[in-house]
Amino acid sequence: MSALVMESLNKSYGDLRALRDLSMEVRAGEIVGFVGSNGAGKSTAMRIVLGVLGADSGEVRWDGKPVDLAVRRRIGYMPEERGLYPRMKVSDQLVYLARLHGLSTASAKAAMEQWTEVLGIAERRGDEILKLSLGNQQRVQLAAALVHSPDILVLDEPFSGLDPVAVDVMSGVLRDQAAAGVPVLFSSHQLELVEALCDRVGIIKTGSLVAFGGIEELRRxxxxxxxxxxxxxxxxxxxxxxxxxxxxxxxxxxxxxxxxxxxxxxxxxxxxxxxxxxxxxxxxxRPSLTELYRHVVSTDSVVTERETVSA
The missing domain is CATH 3.30.70.250 (Malonyl-CoA ACP transacylase, ACP-binding)
Known part of the structure; x- marks a missing residue:
C-alpha cells in the first residue's frame, strides 16, 4: 500500500534546530493530524515534503521511492498563509491552477465547477478573492488543493477561521478523500477536531516528534x-x-x-x-487528546538551541 514517508528529517537555520530526526508515515486512505505549538516545526516539515524547503538530511518517500518533481505535482497543498491572487476571480483562479497541473481547459473548468459546488462557494465564482470572507477564502484555498485530483493531500491549518458549518463541510471532504485512498496530512490547533477526525496523530515539540499513534493508543x-x-x-x-x-x-x-x-x-x-x-x-x-497534548508539550526537556522559529 502506498504511503507518504518522512524519514529522519533534519533542518537547521544557523544554530537553530527546526527539525530533529523527524520520522512519520501517512498511509493511503488515512487521515493523520499534525499538532504542536507555534514554531514547533509543523510547517517546516510540510514545506520539505513539497520541496519548498530542502532538508539538511533525511528523505521523503512516496510508494517507496524518493519524492521527485513528478510526485510533487500530484500533491494537493494548502499553505497556512493564503496563496491566492487577491484580484483574480474565484473561477479564473481555480481554472488557472488546474491548468498549471496539466488539466485541459475543459477538464479544469469542470473541476472548478465541481469543487466550488461541493464546498458551497458556487455562487461566488465571479467574485474577486479579496471580496470574500476569510472563511470563503479558506474554502477556495481547499478547492485549489483539490482541483487537480491529487494523490496526496498536505494541508496546513485548513480549518483556521471556519465557522462550524464550514468545518463540517471540510471534514466531510477530507473523509471522502481518505475513503478514496488519498493519504491526508493536516495540521491544526483544534485538538477536539483532530481527535474526532484523525486515524493517527503526531505531536511535535521543538522539532521532534514526541508522540505518534492512534487516538486510543495515545490515550493509554x-x-x-x-x-x-x-x-x-x-x-x-x-x-x-x-x-x-x-x-x-x-x-x-x-x-x-x-x-x-x-x-x-x-x-x-x-x-x-x-x-x-x-x-x-x-x-x-482516559485523557482527551487536549489533556495529552498539554502534558506532552509542558513536560520539560533539555534543549540547547533556541526553541522558537517561524515554522
Missing amino acids: TDDRRWLVDGPPAGSWLSAVPSARLVSHEGSRSVVEVRGQADDGVDQELLRAALAAGAVHEFSLL
Missing part, C-alpha cells in the same frame, strides 16, 4: 484513573495500597491506580468500594 497510560460513584473513597481506599485519591465531589471520586495496567488491581479497587457500600458507577477515565 500506565496510571489508570477510575471514576467511582459510591461511598466516599476515604472510607475504603486505604485497602488498595497502589491507589490514590485524585479528587472527590459528593458521591463521585476520581481514583488513580499507579503502575502497569493490571485487571487484578482494578478489580481489587472495585471490591473495596463495594465492601463499603453501593457503587452506582465504576468507569475508566
